[in-house]
Amino acid sequence: MxxxxxxxxxxxxxxxxxxxxxxxxxxxxxxxxxxxxxxxxxxxxxxxxxxxxxxxxxxxxxxxxxxxxxxxxxxxxxxxxxxxxxxxxxxxHTVGRDLIEHVIGIIDTAAASGNYDLGLVICGLSAAYVQRTDEPFIAECSKYYAKIEQVNDLHDVLNYADEKFLKLAILDFGDAEAMAKKLLPSIVAPYEYVPSGKHWVDIMNASxxxxxxxxxxxxxxxxxxxxxxxxxxxxxxxxxxxxxxxxxxxxxxxxxxxxxxxxxxxxxxxxxxxxxxxxxxx
Structure with a gap:
């Protein structure tokens, strides 16, 4: 154009x-x-x-x-x-618990490798759920999420029967777009990942x-x-x-x-x- x-x-x-x-x-x-x-x-x-x-x-x-x-x-x-x-x-609009569990696994594996500095935010209708508690991560998340709930294990959030899960957001303190191309090829229809900033990638319903x-x-x-x-x-x-x-x-x-x-x-x-x-x- x-x-x-x-x-x-x-x-x-x-x-x-x-x-x-x-x-x-x-x-x-x-x-x-x-x-x-x-x-x-x-x-x-x-x-x-x-x-x-x-x-x-x-x-x-x-x-x-x-x-x-x-x-x-x-x-x-x-x-x-x-x-x-x-x-x-x-x-x-919501995403399924199967997707959430899959992405938690991706983030845990990447963190264990030592090659990435990542944090996952599970974005619910009631709150944004996080497991990382360090100050740099919480400070960055707080710019975008006014209501944050910290949990010991993100898997526990899957048991919140009344919560609607809207999307997942990955914070990468490096290059989020490059990270997504390497770590997220398994995110396929009906879902997709979308870079939303230099350090953020959202995973949500592709429609x-x-x-x-x-x-x-x-x-x-x-x-x-x-x-x-x-x-x-x-x-x-x-x-x-x-x-x-x-x-x-x-x-x-x-x-x-x-x-x-x-x-x-x-x-x-x-x-x-x-x-x-x-x-x-x-």
């Missing part, structure tokens, strides 16, 4: 739905929501435009981060495995992604792709682009994401999302 610069868009556009990834997209270099976001959100609310954060982060984390909003917000969380509309969860979350919200809101704008920077964001006329890859985006987008936006460190939205809505 031939990308155009964001400044080439005629303004204003009839936008009703805006969906933005978080890390590397909306958030600044310190992984914080830019101060200018809040007055922009008020402006969008006044115009009847729905803004939706779309993230691999936990639903509880997103609710905490956006608690300042005066109106109930919609979210695409856990890379599309949870979709919430106006503060109410309307869709969830679910952030793009499906966008489509779910479009149906619920009665919004078309021509009335939708989406923003992203990493591989797990690319599926959203098929559901929006206005698809933006950040200037700092992964090369494949830049190739898939219709437009290039300024980098997250340059408040790219806010600047483009300003132009879109006039």
């Amino acid at each position: 031939a990308q155009a610069e964001w400044t080439s868009i005629e303004t204003p556009q009839n936008i009703k739905l805006i969906v933005a990834d978080m890390d590397g997209t909306l958030l600044d270099a310190d992984s914080q929501i830019p101060a200018g976001f809040w007055p922009m959100l008020d402006k969008l609310d006044q115009r009847g435009i729905t803004f939706v954060p779309a993230s691999g982060r936990q639903y509880q984390t997103l609710r905490t981060m956006f608690a300042r909003s005066l109106q109930p917000m919609s979210f695409i969380a856990e890379n599309g495995n949870i979709v919430a509309l106006d503060g109410q969860v309307i869709e969830t 679910v992604n952030k793009g499906d979350g966008v489509a779910t919200l479009q149906r619920a809101l009665g919004v078309s792709a021509s009335e939708t704008a989406v923003f992203g920077d990493y591989l797990n964001d690319a599926p959203m682009f098929a559901h929006a006329k206005f698809s933006f890859a950040m200037a700092n985006a992964h090369p494949q994401v830049r190739e898939a987008a219709a437009y290039i936006a300024p980098a997250n460190t340059d408040e790219g999302v806010l600047r483009v939205i300003d132009r879109l809505i006039g």
